[in-house]
Amino acid sequence: MTDAPVHPPIIVGAGPAGVRAAETLVAAGLRPLVIDEAARWGGQIYRQPPEGFQRPKRALYGFEAGKADALHRAMADILPAVDYRPRSLVWNVENSALDVARDGRSETVPFSHLILAPGATDRVLPFPGWTTPGVFTLGGSQVALKFQGCAVGSRVLFLGTGPLLYLVAYQYAKAGATVAGVLDTSGFADQARAVPGMLRDPATFAKGVYYVGWLRAHGVPVHSGVRPVRIEGADRVEALVWRRNGREQRTACDAVAFGLGLRPETQLADLAGCRFRFDAMDRAWVPERSAAGRTSVAGVYVAGDSAGIAGADAAEMAGERAALALLEDLGRPVDSTRAALLEQNLAASARFRRALTDAFPFPTDWAAAVPDDTPVCRCEEVSAGTLRKAARDGEAAEINRLKALTRVGMGRCQGRMCGAAAAEILSQALGTGPDAVGRLRGQPPVKPLPFSAGILDKEAAP
Amino acid sequence: MPLLQRVAETSRRAVPFVLDGRPCEALEGDTILTALLTNGEQLRRSEFSGQPRAGFCLMGACQDCWVRLEDGRRLRACSNFIEPGMHVVTGAQPGAQP
Ligand SMILES: Cc1cc2nc3c(=O)[nH]c(=O)nc-3n(C[C@H](O)[C@H](O)[C@H](O)COP(=O)(O)OP(=O)(O)OC[C@H]3O[C@@H](n4cnc5c(N)ncnc54)[C@H](O)[C@@H]3O)c2cc1C
Ligand code: FES
Numbered sequence: 001m002t003d004a005p006v007h008p009p010i011i012v013g014a015g016p017a018g019v020r021a022a023e024t025l026v027a028a029g030l031r032p033l034v035i036d037e038a039a040r041w042g043g044q045i046y047r048q049p050p051e052g053f054q055r056p057k058r059a060l061y062g063f064e065a066g067k068a069d070a071l072h073r074a075m076a077d078i079l080p081a082v083d084y085r086p087r088s089l090v091w092n093v094e095n096s097a098l099d100v101a102r103d104g105r106s107e108t109v110p111f112s113h114l115i116l117a118p119g120a121t122d123r124v125l126p127f128p129g130w131t132t133p134g135v136f137t138l139g140g141s142q143v144a145l146k147f148q149g150c151a152v153g154s155r156v157l158f159l160g161t162g163p164l165l166y167l168v169a170y171q172y173a174k175a176g177a178t179v180a181g182v183l184d185t186s187g188f189a190d191q192a193r194a195v196p197g198m199l200r201d202p203a204t205f206a207k208g209v210y211y212v213g214w215l216r217a218h219g220v221p222v223h224s225g226v227r228p229v230r231i232e233g234a235d236r237v238e239a240l241v242w243r244r245n246g247r248e249q250r251t252a253c254d255a256v257a258f259g260l261g262l263r264p265e266t267q268l269a270d271l272a273g274c275r276f277r278f279d280a281m282d283r284a285w286v287p288e289r290s291a292a293g294r295t296s297v298a299g300v301y302v303a304g305d306s307a308g309i310a311g312a313d314a315a316e317m318a319g320e321r322a323a324l325a326l327l328e329d330l331g332r333p334v335d336s337t338r339a340a341l342l343e344q345n346l347a348a349s350a351r352f353r354r355a356l357t358d359a360f361p362f363p364t365d366w367a368a369a370v371p372d373d374t375p376v377c378r379c380e381e382v383s384a385g386t387l388r389k390a391a392r393d394g395e396a397a398e399i400n401r402l403k404a405l406t407r408v409g410m411g412r413c414q415g416r417m418c419g420a421a422a423a424e425i426l427s428q429a430l431g432t433g434p435d436a437v438g439r440l441r442g443q444p445p446v447k448p449l450p451f452s453a454g455i456l457d458k459e460a461a462p
Numbered sequence: 463m464p465l466l467q468r469v470a471e472t473s474r475r476a477v478p479f480v481l482d483g484r485p486c487e488a489l490e491g492d493t494i495l496t497a498l499l500t501n502g503e504q505l506r507r508s509e510f511s512g513q514p515r516a517g518f519c520l521m522g523a524c525q526d527c528w529v530r531l532e533d534g535r536r537l538r539a540c541s542n543f544i545e546p547g548m549h550v551v552t553g554a555q556p557g558a559q560p
Contacts, residue, residue: 037522037541044521050491050543053471121523131526133465133504133516140520140540147520148496149471154463175469235514236465236503255465265523378518378526381510412525417518448525450537 007110008033008083009326010098012090012268013117015043016312017304017319019075021115024323026078028332033083033109035090035100041075043304044119044139045312048072049147060146062171063207067312090118092444093271096299101449113299113326116269117319120262120305123284125366125421126376126384129231130258138259142168151177153255157240158182159228161360162261163204166211169257173218180253182215183226183242185260185363191224197355200348221251227366231256260362263420265306267442272300278435281357282308284420285439291343293322294329301325314349317342367424376425377418379411384425391429398438402426412448415440465516466499479548480532488544495520495527495539498550505529505539507553 009025011018014036025032034041040048046061046068061068085102092099097110122137129135136144136152138160144150151172157180158169165184173179198205216222229241229248239252269287270276275296276285286308293301301322304315321342324334370376372385386406396402399409399422408422409415415422423434430437474489481501488497495517498505504514505527517527520540527539532549 049471052474052491054473055470059470121519121521131508131513131515131518133514135518137519137524140518143520143540144466144496145469148466148491148493149468150466150496150500151469152466154467177467177469236516254463375511378524381508412528413523416523447522448528448538450542 007112009113009115010035010109010111011115011117012036012098013043013119013304013306014038014041014075014084014086015117015119015304016046016071016315017117017119017306017322018043018115019071020316020319021117021303021323021326022082023074023078024320025326026081028323028327028334030327031081031083033085035085035088035098037087037089039087041084041086042068042072043312043315046071047143047147049149053149055149062174064312071316089447089449090268091446091449093268094444099444101445104450106449111299113301113330114272115293115301115303115319115322115326116272116306117302117304117315117322118265118268118306119315120264120309121416122259123261123263123362123420124258124417125260125363125424126370126374126418127228127230127366128371128374129233129237131375131378131381132231132233132237133235134233134237134255135231136255136257138162138164138168138257139262141255141257142171145171145175145177151175151255152257153237153253154178155180155253156255156257157251157253158257159185159226159240159242160257160259160261161185161363162259163208163356163360164259164261165360166208166215169220170211170214172257173215173220179215179220181221181223181251183228183240183251184222184224184360185226185366186360187225190361191359194355194359198352198359200355201352204352227363227369261360262305262309263416264308265416267414267446269295269300269302269306270442271444271446273297274300274302276439278439279308280435281354283362283434290325291321291346292325292328292339293318294325299329310346310349310353314346314353317346317349321346364424367421368428370421370425376421377408377411379413379417380407382406382408382418384421387422387425388429391426396426397430399423399426399440400438402437403440409440414443414446463503464500465503466496468500477544477546479544479546479550481550482552492544493540494529494537494542494544494548494550497544498529498539498552502552505552
C-alpha cells in the first residue's frame with residue numbers, strides 16, 4: 001500500500017454523487033472531508049427535512065423511498081470515518097485550496113484531490129411577470145413540500161417541461177394541494193417520438209406514464225405545446241395567461257411552479273481551472289471529463305448532475321466511479337471490473353437521458369418572444385431589451401462582454417437564473433447558436449457570503 | 463392570505479418571532495422564508511424596481527430571498543432557520559423600508 005496523501009481527499013456536495021464517492025474512499029481506508037451547504041446529507045432528490053419532522057420516507061420520496069433510505073444509511077454508516085462539514089459553503093477554489101464559509105467565518109482548506117459534486121438547479125427563462133411573488137421554480141416548489149411541509153400556494157399551476165414537472169405536480173396533488181393544471185412546453189409529438197428511447201429504462205418510463213395518468217384521472221388539466229404569455233397580478237400571482245396553437249387562455253392560480261429542466265452547477269470546476277466544452281444535450285457549458293470523471297486538471301474530478309444532467313441513479317454511479325479514479329491516481333489497487341461496469345452503466349443512462357431530452361426539448365423559440373421590457377436578470381433587473389440593444393449595436397459579440405456592458409450575470413446569483421436566457425437572447429440577436437457566444441465565467445464568491453464579507457475573519461486552517 | 467400553505471408537519475412546536483414589528487408565530491424547523499410567507503405575502507422589495515419579491519428557487523441559488531434583521535444582519539431566508547425572538551424587516555409596510 002502507498003502512503004496516505006498529505007491532505008485528505010475533499011468531496012464537495014453530499015447528494016447521491018458525493019455520498020457514494022465518500023463511501024468508496026472510506027472503504028479504501030481514506031478519511032475524506034465532505035463539505036455540504038445543506039444542514040443534512042441527501043442532496044436535492046433525497047433532501048432530508050429538518051430534525052423533528054415526522055413524515056415517513058414513503059411520503060417524502062414516493063417510489064424512490066427505498067433508494068433514499070439506502071443513501072441516507074450509507075452516509076450514516078460512514079460518518080465516524082469522514083470529516084463531515086454540513087452547513088458549509090465552498091465559495092472559492094484557488095491555488096489548490098478551497099475557501100469554506102461556515103457560521104459567518106471562512107477558512108482556507110488545501111487539497112491535493114478534489115471531487116466536485118455540487119449538483120444542479122432549475123433551468124429557467126424569463127416571461128412577463130416572472131418576478132411576481134408566487135412564481136417559484138419547480139425544484140423550489142418541491143423543496144417547500146419535501147423540506148417544509150408547505151405548498152407554494154393554495155392553487156398551484158405547473159409550467160415548463162421535463163420529468164420533474166409531472167412528478168412535482170403529482171407530489172403536490174398527493175399531499176392535498178390543489179393543482180390548477182400542468183402546462184408542458186414540449187409537444188405531444190416530441191414525447192411520442194421519444195418513446196422507443198425511453199423504453200431503454202422501462203421502470204423510469206413507467207413511473208412517468210403513471211404520474212401523467214394519475215393527474216388526468218384526478219381531473220387535473222394537462223396541456224402540451226404551451227408558451228406562457230404573462231402573469232396577472234401586481235403584488236402576487238392571480239393568473240397565468242398562456243398560449244397554445246395560437247389561442248390565448250387564462251388559468252386562475254395563486255402560484256406557478258416553473259422549470260425547464262436542470263442546469264449543472266459548474267462555477268467551482270471553472271475556478272479550479274477545468275477546461276469546458278459545450279454540451280448540446282444540456283445546451284450548456286460543462287467541464288470536460290473522462291468516462292471515469294477526471295477533468296483536465298490533475299486531481300480534480302466531477303460527478304453527478306454538476307458534470308452534466310443525468311439523474312440520481314447516474315449520480316450515485318458517477319460518484320463511485322470518480323472515487324475509484326481518485327484511488328487509481330493515488331496508486332491504490334481498485335476493482336477494475338467494478339470500474340468498467342460502472343462506466344458501462346453510466347453510458348447506458350446517458351442514452352436514456354438523450355431520449356428524455358427528445359421527449360422534453362428545450363423551447364428554443366422562447367427567448368425570442370420575451371418582450372423588451374421583461375427583466376432577464378432578477379438580481380439587477382436588466383431587461384431583454386437592454387441585452388438586445390447591446391447585441392444589435394455590435395458592442396457585445398460574446399457573453400462576458402455583454403455582462404460587462406449590461407451587468408447581466410453580474411448580480412448576486414452569478415447568472416444561475418439569467419445565464420441561459422442571456423446566451424439565448426445574445427445568440428439570437430447575432431444569428432448564431434448559444435455555443436458561439438462563449439460562457440459566463442465563474443467568480444468568487446460563487447454564492448454571496450452571509451452577513452457582509454467584512455465580518456468574515458478569513459483564517460488559515462490549522 | 464399568506465403565500466405558502468402548510469399541508470403537513472403541523473404538530474411542531476411554535477416559535478414566536480417579529481415580522482415588521484408585528485408578533486407572529488412560526489414552527490420549529492421553519493426556514494425564515496417559510497416563517498415569513500406563512501404569515502405574509504413577500505420577503506422584501508427589489509432595490510431596483512421597488513417591486514415585491516418572495517424568493518424563487520428555495521435552494522440558495524437565486525439570491526431573491528435576502529432579508530434584513532432588525533440588528534442589521536442580512537440573511538438568505540430560504541437557507542436559514544427562524545429563531546425564537548428574531549426581528550425581521552421586509553419593507554412591506556410603508557416606513558419600514560430599509
Ligand atoms: C430542487 C431539485 C429537486 C429535485 N428532485 C428530484 C426528484 O424528486 N426526483 C428526481 O429523479 N430527480 C430530482 N432532481 C434531480 C436530482 O437533483 C439529481 O438527479 C440528483 O440529486 C443529483 O445528485 P448530485 O449528487 O449530483 O447532486 P445534488 O443531489 O444536487 O447534491 C449536491 C449537494 O451539493 C451541495 N452544494 C452545492 N454547491 C455547493 C457549494 N458551493 N458548497 C457546498 N455544498 C454545495 C448542495 O447543497 C447539495 O447538497 C431534483 C433536482 C433539484 C435541483
Ligand atoms: S429563494 Fe433563491 S436563494 Fe433563497
